[in-house]
Amino acid sequence: MIFDKVENIMRYSALLPGLEKVAAYIQAGSYDYAGGIVDLDGDALYVSPFEGVGKERHEAKLEAHRKYIDLQLLVSGSEEIGWSPLSSCHQEMAPYSDEKDIVFYKDTVRDFLRLSPGYFAVFFPDDAHAPLVGEDIQKLVFKFSV
Known part of the structure; x- marks a missing residue:
């Protein structure tokens, strides 16, 4: 997992191919939250803008x-955003969905990370995370193919 402010995003370009496209999209500053997925590089990189009401901590579900x-x-x-190492997650709520690339867990969140506007977190396949705990959330979720 990585946690940092957006000004430092390019520090991670060696880990995340296509990060320059992400930085350009962020700098453009025009996000259509109702428009759905935005293609930045086909299946290799896309963004899903989200706008909505969050949930309470007890409602958060770990996903990977x-x-x-x-x-x-x-x-x-x-x-x-809740976080737990995937290695500590053992209680699947349902089998992994290959189509949606997601699995949910009943396990308890180990730690919570507080994001402020302009901060980002990166979750790798070995990071289980429980997003959307909060209020009046506007966020961008970039997906990098592994």
């Missing part, structure tokens, strides 16, 4: 992905 790395940037509002 096998095919994609998530870079989640908070644009406005307040959000906490």
Whole structure:
């Protein structure tokens, strides 16, 4: 997992191919939250803008992905994201969905990370995370193919 402010995003370009496209998209500053997925490089890199009401900590569900790395940037509002190492998650809520690249876990969140606007977190396939804890959330979720 990585946690940092958006000004430092290019420090991670060796880990995340296509990060310059992400930085350009962020700098453009025109996000259509109702428009759905935005293609930045086909299946290799895309962004899913999100706008909505968050949830309470007790409602948060850990999730993990096998095919994609998530870079989640908070644009406005307040959000906490739960985190646990995937190696400590053993209680699947349902089998992994290859089509949606997601599996949910019943396990307890180990730690919560508080994002402020302009901060981002990167979750790798070995990071289980529980997003959208908060209020009035506007965020960008970038998906990098592994």
